[in-house]
Amino acid sequence: MKFISTRDPDKKTLSYTDTLLAGLAPDRGLYVPLEYPQVSLDELQSLQGTTYQEIAFQIKKKIIGGDIPDGVLRELINKAYTQEKFPEWIDGNITPVREIEKNLYIQNLSLWPTAAFKDMAMQQLGQEMNHELQKRGESLTILWATSGDTGSAAEAAMKGLENIVLFMLSPQIGMSAFQRAQMWSLSGDNIFNISIEGRFDDCQDMVKDIKNSAEFAKLWAVNSINWGRISSQVPYYFSGYLQVVDEIGEQVDFCVPSGNFWNVLSGYIAKQMWLPIRRLIIATNENNVLETLFKTWKYTATPADITSSPSMDISKASNYERLAYDLLGRDGEKLAKYMEEFESSWTVDLTDYWVSPQDLQGLGFISGSSTHSDRLDMIHYVEQKEAGIIDPHTADSVKVATDLRDKNIKTICLETALSVKFEDTIEEALWKTPIRPQRFEGLEQRGWDDTFMLLWTQREDLCTFMRNNS
Numbered sequence: 418m419k420f421i422s423t424r425d426p427d428k429k430t431l432s433y434t435d436t437l438l439a440g441l442a443p444d445r446g447l448y449v450p451l452e453y454p455q456v457s458l459d460e461l462q463s464l465q466g467t468t469y470q471e472i473a474f475q476i477k478k479k480i481i482g483g484d485i486p487d488g489v490l491r492e493l494i495n496k497a498y499t500q501e502k503f504p505e506w507i508d509g510n511i512t513p514v515r516e517i518e519k520n521l522y523i524q525n526l527s528l529w530p531t532a533a534f535k536d537m538a539m540q541q542l543g544q545e546m547n548h549e550l551q552k553r554g555e556s557l558t559i560l561w562a563t564s565g566d567t568g569s570a571a572e573a574a575m576k577g578l579e580n581i582v583l584f585m586l587s588p589q590i591g592m593s594a595f596q597r598a599q600m601w602s603l604s605g606d607n608i609f610n611i612s613i614e615g616r617f618d619d620c621q622d623m624v625k626d627i628k629n630s631a632e633f634a635k636l637w638a639v640n641s642i643n644w645g646r647i648s649s650q651v652p653y654y655f656s657g658y659l660q661v662v663d664e665i666g667e668q669v670d671f672c673v674p675s676g677n678f679w680n681v682l683s684g685y686i687a688k689q690m691w692l693p694i695r696r697l698i699i700a701t702n703e704n705n706v707l708e709t710l711f712k713t714w715k716y717t718a719t720p721a722d723i724t725s726s727p728s729m730d731i732s733k734a735s736n737y738e739r740l741a742y743d744l745l746g747r748d749g750e751k752l753a754k755y756m757e758e759f760e761s762s763w764t765v766d767l768t769d770y771w772v773s774p775q776d777l778q779g780l781g782f783i784s785g786s787s788t789h790s791d792r793l794d795m796i797h798y799v800e801q802k803e804a805g806i807i808d809p810h811t812a813d814s815v816k817v818a819t820d821l822r823d824k825n826i827k828t829i830c831l832e833t834a835l836s837v838k839f840e841d842t843i844e845e846a847l848w849k850t851p852i853r854p855q856r857f858e859g860l861e862q863r864g865w866d867d868t869f870m871l872l873w874t875q876r877e878d879l880c881t882f883m884r885n886n887s
């Protein structure tokens with residue numbers, strides 16, 4: 418299996434492990450597979466009833482195409498997904514599905530160490546990167562800015578990895594007590610939490626600024642665009658599918674609460690790999706850039722408002738470029754023009770690029786959005802159905818699925834966080850506080866060591882600190 422940049426007309430290829438350590442392509446494109454591997458119905462059949470780890474192994478093996486030896490890959494997956502990290506797992510199933518009503522399901526992707534689906538990919542990505550660095554005799558210093566969830570997911574994934582040091586900047590303003598405590602609890606070893614006076618934007622500016630200096634030019638932002646992360650999300654669509662179907666080959670719909678288009682892109686890849694997905698339903702909140710895109714084919718950046726499903730508050734969808742590449746016939750030159758038009762005017766219309774609306778409909782995407790009061794209603798509704806207390810992002814998904822679903826086929830809504838992280842909204846909806854899984858009990862009260870939460874405004878101090886600790 419070979420990989421190419423979305424903006425390279427010559428389609429120069431890289432191996433999987435090269436993309437793993439590469440981030441953005443030099444032409445500012447994103448790496449995608451030269452072609453999508455395929456899974457046969459027989460292979461799907463043979464995965465039924467196996468563990469998540471086995472599904473992840475078989476699917477990633479196809480995507481990686483031999484670049485990591487099978488035995489090693491298995492080992493990395495077993496290290497990423499252990500019983501210890503997933504105390505609530507049941508029979509090796511770490512993405513369990515439950516039914517809310519006939520043909521409507523919720524697949525829980527939040528049993529992960531930080532109770533967010535972003536862990537799923539990060540755990541595996543961390544293992545793969547560490548392995549490749551060891552093999553190459555290299556090490557990696559990561560400087561990252563977080564506004565909340567991605568931070569602890571990254572820390573949980575990188576903690577204790579021998580060849581990686583992580584410096585995490587977070588804003589003093591705008592993080593919840595829970596998020597802060599969660600990050601604090603992960604400090605130590607190779608993880609350094611640094612609190613920055615100001616907001617998330619200030620943290621991001623600091624990262625950009627430091628990376629522009631010659632000394633730290635090679636600092637890595639292992640972020641959403643990493644192909645290893647996207648590909649590690651593909652297996653859970655297979656796992657969800659296998660859990661609900663009566664017969665292999667039956668078509669299902671997935672409904673995905675979406676922001677930056679990472680998660681649902683992985684669903685699209687699963688579909689390209691021939692997993693029988695009929696439609697991918699994209700659910701947004703009030704910040705409905707993606708809803709508009711899939712209804713009008715106009716991609717327009719819009720300032721994001723703060724909502725009660727904050728991980729979906731985006732003004733543009735950084736991963737959409739990978740889908741756009743396929744939509745534009747995998748023509749790197751055309752894609753580069755399309756993205757440049759977007760980057761200069763913050764809006765671009767796909768139909769100006771000779772893509773017909775019929776082609777687009779054939780892809781199976783549909784979209785809808787939800788509001789704060791919809792979320793409250795859905796949290797209430799699902800609880801009444803005795804299907805548990807869902808978080809506000811999952812509520813977006815259930816709302817849009819309820820509006821758009823076809824009752825004759827099965828629809829799986831993805832549950833991307835646990836309600837415990839959004840107690841305020843749950844209290845507003847249900848007049849009670851969700852019960853915390855044991856591992857989060859009293860998190861905010863646990864003592865933390867001040868030396869791991871540093872407060873700096875000066876870039877120079879931070880540089881010295883990184884120099885001394887890498």
Ligand SMILES: *Cc1c(COP(=O)(O)O)cnc(C)c1O
Pocket residue numbers: 533534535566674675676677678679680681728729810833834
């Ligand atoms: C990140 C996130 C999303 C949005 O996922 P994308 O991959 O950015 O589309 C939805 N829900 C939760 C809880 C998240 O953390």
